[in-house]
Amino acid sequence: MKLYAFPIAPNPTKVRLYLAEKREAGAAIGVEEVMVNLQAGEQKSAEHLARNPSGKLPVLELDDGTFLTESLPILEYLE
Numbered sequence: 001m002k003l004y005a006f007p008i009a010p011n012p013t014k015v016r017l018y019l020a021e022k023r024e025a026g027a028a029i030g031v032e033e034v035m036v037n038l039q040a041g042e043q044k045s046a047e048h049l050a051r052n053p054s055g056k057l058p059v060l061e062l063d064d065g066t067f068l069t070e071s072l073p074i075l076e077y078l079e
Contacts, residue, residue, distance in 0.1 A: 001063055003016070003019070003031050003034065004057060009057055015060075015074050016033070019078070058074060
């Protein structure tokens with residue numbers, strides 16, 4: 001799985017903190033973090049809009065190629 005995020009954005013931070021807490025508790029979840037630079041406008045690129053047409057973060061890409069695009073559903077899925 002891949003988590004598309006930006007370090008200082010609030011909703012991606014929720015997911016990143018959840019993953020950090022799981023790691024600290026010994027239940028690491030295999031998620032690769034991919035940074036999307038909001039300051040450079042990368043969320044408006046065709047590549048990112050294919051993942052999430054609204055251009056928002058976070059986005060979780062599942063192993064089957066589907067995407068979850070809201071922080072709460074992402075957290076529920078990971079739990």
